[in-house]
Amino acid sequence: MNKITKFVILDILRNKIVIAYTLLLAVLSWSVFSLEDNSIKGILTLLNLVLLYVPLVAIIFSTIYVYNSSEFIELLISQPIKRKKIWLSLFSGLQLSLIVAFLVGAGIPIMCFAPLKLGGMLLLVGCIISAVFVSIAFLGAICTRDKAKGIGIAILLWLYFALLFDGLVLFLVFQFADYPIEHAMMVLTGFSPIDLARILILLQMDVSAMMGYTGAVFKEFFGTDTGFVITILVLCLWIAIPFMLSLRKFNRKDL
Secondary structure: OHHHHHHHHHHHHOOHHHHHHHHHHHHHHHHHHHHOOOHHHHHHHHHHHHHHHHHHHHHHHHHHHHHHOHHHHHHHHOOOOOHHHHHHHHHHHHHHHHHHHHHHHHHHHHHHHOOHHHHHHHHHHHHHHHHHHHHHHHHHHHOOOOHHHHHHHHHHHHHHHHHHHHHHHHHHHHHOOOOOOHHHHHHHHOOOHHHHHHHHHHHHOOOHHHHHHHHHHHHHHHOOHHHHHHHHHHHHHHHHHHHHHHHHHHHHOOO
16 A cells, blocks of 8 residues: 555656646745735735635546546556555545645745744645545546546536635525524535635634624634634545545446
């Protein structure tokens, strides 16, 4: 298992797309902090970029990599290696590679310019979001043999979590504005890893007052140590559940 993971990591880190992704993150991060006199404003700008581009690269690159590795996977299956170890090794190698690329590209400027606690939280969020969308990509890729269809599913999932989910939430807020739906909103937020990550960072910056009464409710729950732990656990579930579903399907799939 360790040999397979090591092979995947070395293979991905040499990939031109991953190198370009790392350089792009570095250029964007240094540019944002260089243009902004206030590090807090720089964090806000970089947060939006991280929550938009990191999931996009993670889900599309992972989906394509799984499809391109189909012959390699078939070769491993023909060996006396359990399918669980093969799938877990591929997943570990992919997520670790993308996390390393994120930390190298964005980590250095963030730690140089941002406050330690806030910068560390942004790096943690970026790493978790990378792992979440790699897990979702594995589930989408194993559900269909058609590469074009699989990539289409990946793009649609990214559009849903990055753009459409917020629109649906705003629609519900306007429709039920006369009702006390703040606690329901907290539950609904758990269905979007990107929104959970955004809330964690915003509450660390103490700008929840800009969110009105709903922001106060979020601050009351997510701002506590218990709320923070629960939020991290929910994000971890976003990693574990799609991966376990993909593993179950991979174990039963006739390749």
